[in-house]
Amino acid sequence: MNRQQIIEHYRQQPEVSVLIIGAGINGIGTFRDLALQGVDVLLVDKADFCSASSAASSRQAHGGLRYLEHGDFRLVSESLHERNRLLRNAPHAVELLQTTIPVFHWFSGLLNAPLKFLGLLQRPSERGYLVVKLGMMFYDWFTRNDRATPTHQMLNRQQALERHSKLNPAIIGAASYYDCLMPQAERIAVELVLDAEATSEKAHALNYCAVVSGGGDSVTLRDETTGETFSVKPKLVINAGGAWIDFVNRSMQRPTRYIGGTKGSHIVVDHPELARVVNGSSIFFENIDGRLAIFMPFRDKVIIGATDLRCDDPDEAVCSDEEIDYFLQFSKHILPEMQVERSQIVFHFSGVRPLPSSDVAFVGLVTRDHSVVEVAPDAAVHFPIYSLVGGKWTTYRALSAQTTDKALTFLGRSRQQSTENLPIGGGKDYxxxxxxxxxxxxxxxxxxxxxxxxxxxxxxxxxxxxxxxxxxxxxxxxxxxxxxxxxxxxxxxxxxxxxxxxxxxxxxxxxxxxxxxxxxxxxxxxxxxxxxxxxxxxxxxxxxxxxxxxxxxxxxxxxxxxxxxxxx
Ligand SMILES: Cc1cc2nc3c(=O)[nH]c(=O)nc-3n(C[C@H](O)[C@H](O)[C@H](O)COP(=O)(O)OP(=O)(O)OC[C@H]3O[C@@H](n4cnc5c(N)ncnc54)[C@H](O)[C@@H]3O)c2cc1C
Structure with a gap:
C-alpha cells in the first residue's frame, strides 16, 4: 500500500493491535519484529525514518569499553553479541573497524570501577595502560564463544607511532582492538522498514506522521505532508520517541519524567592529512576534560566527535559554534601537530541521546542500558503504554525483542520467529x-x-x-x-x-x-x-x-x- 492507501485504510478501520510512535532504530526494530510475528502494527514518525538520534550516532556498533568501569557488564556483553549479529546480518552496511586507544600513563584510572560501585565517582580519571589492558581482556572474554572480530593487541610506543604518525609523542603505548562501523546506519534502518512491510500485509509504516494527542481508546495522528488528521484505536502503544518520550506521553495525558537527554554533535572534515594519520583506524581517546572523543575514518573524510551536553529540547539540537571550537581544539591534545580548520568542515550533525533521567554530575556516567517502562491503562487512557527508555544503536535488536516479547504476552500470542540470525535488506544472500x-x-x-x-x-x-x-x-x-x-x-x-x-x-x-x-x-x-x-x-x-x-x-x-x- 502507498501512503494514501495506508491512511485511508486506518480511516475506514481504525483498530490496530499495536501503534509504535517513533521510527528511530528502536521503533523500527520493534516494528520489524512484531511484523514477523504476524501482529497488525502501525509505525509512525513525525519526521523521516531514522532521522533523529539514530542518524546522529558515532556509527559504531560496539561493546562500549568504558561501560565496564560503570559496572555495566551485562550491557557490554549484550552489546558485543549484538555487534557481532549486526556484522553477520547486515554485512553490506557494517564493517570491521580497527580502533586505537593511545595511553599516556601506566596506572591511572585503576580506582574508577570501585569508586563508581561505591557511588563516589563524580568524573572518571584518565585510564592508564593497566586499566585499558584489563578492559581489553574482558572485551575479548565476553565473545570467546562468538568470535567475529580479531582479539586485542597492546602496542608499544613505537608501534603506535608507526600506525598513527602524528600521535602525541608523550604516549607510552596504545591498545588496538576491533569494533564495527556502520557508515550508512540510516540505510540499515530503512531496509528494516521495507523488510517488515514485505513480510506482512498487516504491518504499515508512515514517516512524516505525528502523534498529536491521545486519550480514551484512540490516538490522533497528523499527516505532516497534508496537515490532515486521523485517529487510530490501538490495543497497545509503544512509545519509541527517544528523547521525545516524555513529550509524547504528555500528549497522551501521561506526565512521565523518564528521559534526561544529552546532546551529542560530530563534524565531518575533508582533511587529507588527518585522513592519512587516522590511517583507516579510529582513534578513541580521552580529552583533557575527561570526555571521550573519537577520530573516525569515513571513506576519504574523517568524523570527529562527540560532545555530551544536557539538553531539554531535542527539536533544537544542532551542532553549536562552541562545540565546533571544542572539536577544533581537542586534536591538539592527541595530535599536537595537526591543525583542523573550520573551512575543512563539510558537514556536521547533532542528536540527543535518550538517556534515563539522572542527577549524576558528569553526564558521561549515566548508564547507556535500556528498559521498557509500562504505564497501565485507566479510565482516562484505555491502552497501556510501553516506553523504550535508553539504549544504543548497537543493541536495538535486543531491546526490540524484549519489547516484542512483552507485547506478545499482552496480546496473548507467541513468538513465531527470532530476529537473531535474520539478514537485513541488502545483506540477504550476501x-x-x-x-x-x-x-x-x-x-x-x-x-x-x-x-x-x-x-x-x-x-x-x-x-x-x-x-x-x-x-x-x-x-x-x-x-x-x-x-x-x-x-x-x-x-x-x-x-x-x-x-x-x-x-x-x-x-x-x-x-x-x-x-x-x-x-x-x-x-x-x-x-x-x-x-x-x-x-x-x-x-x-x-x-x-x-x-x-x-x-x-x-x-x-x-x-x-x-x-x-x-x-x-
Ligand atoms: C552523539 C551520539 C553518539 C552516539 N553514538 C552511538 C554509537 O556509536 N553506537 C551506538 O550504538 N549508539 C550510539 N548512540 C546512541 C543511539 O544513537 C541512540 O540511543 C539510538 O539511536 C536511539 O534510538 P531511538 O529509536 O530510541 O530514538 P530516535 O532515533 O531519536 O527516534 C525517536 C523518534 O521519535 C520521533 N518522534 C518524536 N515525537 C514524535 C511524535 N509526537 N510523533 C511521532 N514521532 C515522534 C522522532 O522524530 C524520532 O525519529 C549515540 C547517540 C548520540 C546522540
Missing part, C-alpha cells in the same frame, strides 16, 4: 568472500547489462539490493547526475520510488550518504530534486520548493556552506 563477490558482480552485470565497475559501486552502497537497483537502471535511458557523476538519474529515481521518500533531504541524508560525505553541491541538488520529482510526479513548483527546503536544512542543521549550494 557474497562474503572476494571470489564469490566477483562471481556475483559478473552474474548481475550479465543479467542487467550494467557495467561491472558501476555495479561494484551499487554493491558497495546497497549490498545485494544492488540487483534491483541495476535492473531498474537498465530499464530506461540513464545519465550521470549533473554535479555528482558517481550517481545516476535512474539510481535516484529508484530510491525515490521504492524507499518511502517524501522529501529530497530523505534522499541526500538517509537513503544515501551524499550529504554526509560532503558531495552535495548546487547542481547535484537540482539534478536530484528533478529525478525525484520525475519518479514521484512532483510539479515544477514542488521541485523548486524541495530545493529551497533542502538548501535551508543543509545550511542551518548541517553547516553546509551556502556557496556550495548555490543553484544556477
Amino acid at each position: 557474497p562474503r568472500k572476494a571470489d564469490a563477490r566477483e562471481g556475483w558482480l559478473k552474474l548481475m552485470s550479465g543479467r542487467s547489462g550494467v557495467p561491472m565497475a558501476r555495479l561494484a559501486d551499487l554493491f558497495e552502497r546497497y549490498g545485494t539490493r544492488a540487483e534491483a537497483v541495476a535492473r531498474f537502471i537498465a530499464a530506461g535511458a540513464d545519465a550521470p547526475l549533473n554535479g555528482l557523476p558517481s550517481y545516476s538519474r535512474r539510481e535516484i529515481m529508484f530510491l525515490a520510488a521504492n524507499e518511502r521518500v517524501e522529501h529530497v533531504d530523505d534522499l541526500l541524508l538517509r537513503r544515501s550518504w551524499i550529504a554526509m560525505l560532503g558531495l552535495v553541491n548546487g547542481a547535484a541538488l537540482v539534478a536530484i530534486a528533478e529525478a525525484a520529482g520525475e519518479a514521484l510526479g512532483w510539479s515544477a513548483e514542488q521541485v523548486q520548493a524541495e530545493i529551497a527546503r533542502t538548501r535551508d536544512l543543509l545550511m542551518t542543521r548541517n553547516g553546509v556552506p551556502a556557496e556550495r549550494l548555490r543553484v544556477g
